[in-house]
Amino acid sequence: MIKGKENTLIHVITVLVLIFSSLLFVGCNDFNLSSKDETQPQINSDHLENLEPNTNSTSFIQQANKHFIQLAEEIPEFGGIYLKDKGATIVVKLTQMEKVNKQDIKQNVKYYLSREVPVIAGSIQGGVDAMDISLEKATYRYSQLREWKNTINDPVLKTEGVTFTSLSQKDNKIHVGIKNVNSKNEISTIIENYKVPTGAVKVSVTGPIRADVRSNTTSNRQIQTTTLRDMYRPLVGGLQIEGYDGLGNIFSLCTYGFNATRRSGGRYWLTNSHCTGGMFSVNPSDEYYQPGINDGTGAYIGVEIQDPGWAECLPSYTCRYSDAALLELPENQSWDFGGIARTEYSAGPGEGAGSLVIDANNPRFIIVDEAEEADYFEGLWLSKVGRTTGWTTGEITETCATINNSDDGYLLFCQVLTTYYSEGGDSGSPVHASPYGWPDVDLYGIHWGSFIGGDQERIFSRITGVQEDLGVLRTHGRIRGGSNSDGAQNHVTMQNN
Secondary structure (H helix, E strand, O other): OOOOHHHHHHHHHHHHHHHHHHOOOOOOOOOOEOOOOOOOOOOOOOOOEOOOOOOOHHHHHHHHOHHHHHHHHHOOOEEEEEEEOOOOEEEEEEOOOOOOOHHHHHHHHHHHHHHHOHHHHOOOOOHHHHOEEEEEEOOOOHHHHHHHHHHHHHHHHOOOOEEEEEEEOOOOEEEEEEOOHHHHHHHHHHHHHOOOOHHHEEEEEOOOEEEOOEOOOOOOOOOOOOEOOOOOEOEEEOOEEEEEOOOOOEEEEEEOOEEEEEOOEEEEEEEOHHHOOOOOOOOOOOEEEOOOHHHOHHHEEEEEEEOOOOOOOOOOOEEEOOOOEEEEOOOOOOEEEEEEEOEOOOEOOOOOOOOOEEOOOOOEEEEEEEOOHHHOOOOOEEEEEEOOOEEEEEEEEEEEEEEEEOOOOEEEEEEEEEOOOOOOOOOOOEEEEOOOOOOEEEEEEEEEEEEOOOOOOEEEEEHHHHHHHHOOOEOOOEOOOOOEOOOOOOOOOOEOO
């Protein structure tokens, strides 16, 4: 650590720049090929890779927080970093505040953001020049909080009624969610037994976890012919889908996530695992339709082909990094590779649902990149598009929470909590941000659920977690600000069938 009061914090921000800029996305490796049930119509999976999930949750979570961990190792005073004022301000928290040249710090951080993390700089109107830099006092060092969280994490997650654990950089605390106040005493006992300061832990009543799927047989279709709930081709993210078992019984009403392909080719799409006939397992006899089975054979959009499950964390739990499943698209269906439906207007936190009507003049969000690990910050504003509440927006409140759904017996590592609005049927919605201005967006993940009580925060799985579970997926065929990077059918004019 550099000595000298005025140089200390400049060194802090300089290290911040160097560490963040050195972070590289780590994907999964391809394994051997596998075959699938050939009895399903119009499906070709000859090129499907069978990619095994990484069962080392510690390694994945460390990678997801690598930039924060390295920063804490270099600068013991580091207490966290987050965005506020819709990204207009980036806040660096420190346990020691000293007099510094704030103007120099501001310029150094702005230069870093404009060059290395444009998703942040582009999240506000006016770009990086309009962003402010703020320094805040932290009570605890990030390294302290992380050590304490690792110590109490397993016993806390085993406590009845716990819904999630996380490390909130904005609050500078370990954050524990519980269904109701009945769990508070047991959490307090664990904190005391492991000698963690009570002031370092925040306990919030969230209510139970709810997957945003509809299982009723009524799809609540709109009269208009340009909504997310109508038959729409080419297929894009955000549209309504229905799942049916082999006997023709509906079991889910959800949202079409986004299109994808493999390095070896093929055409696939994603939705939530809980929108399929069996969570974290493949059910090849189930069929999926857009928007529904009553729209005829032309509405058939494929079958599930990949949805792994593994249990390496806590006894009797299935553990994954994402609530996501991969489905294969029939050859007779047109798609817009990289396209997400854009509706006429969005709604922010507390405003309810956004529009369901696809904007005739601006019908697409276009995926041009996937978020990397260093792109997830508390306070970053995102959008989701789903069949029930349309286009809604909100900010990240937790970047890497372990979700404990004890009712269904699974843990999901490193999930993101947000304030955008959702309801049943929005499961599978693509989540994205626009660092460079519409229509170009970066894909951040796939929405899957919410908490029923408390602040009713919504939950989505990181795109990095999706790829950890399902393998390397390509989600776009266009380079930023330019034309398509391959010969696929991309971003064609929207048409209704």
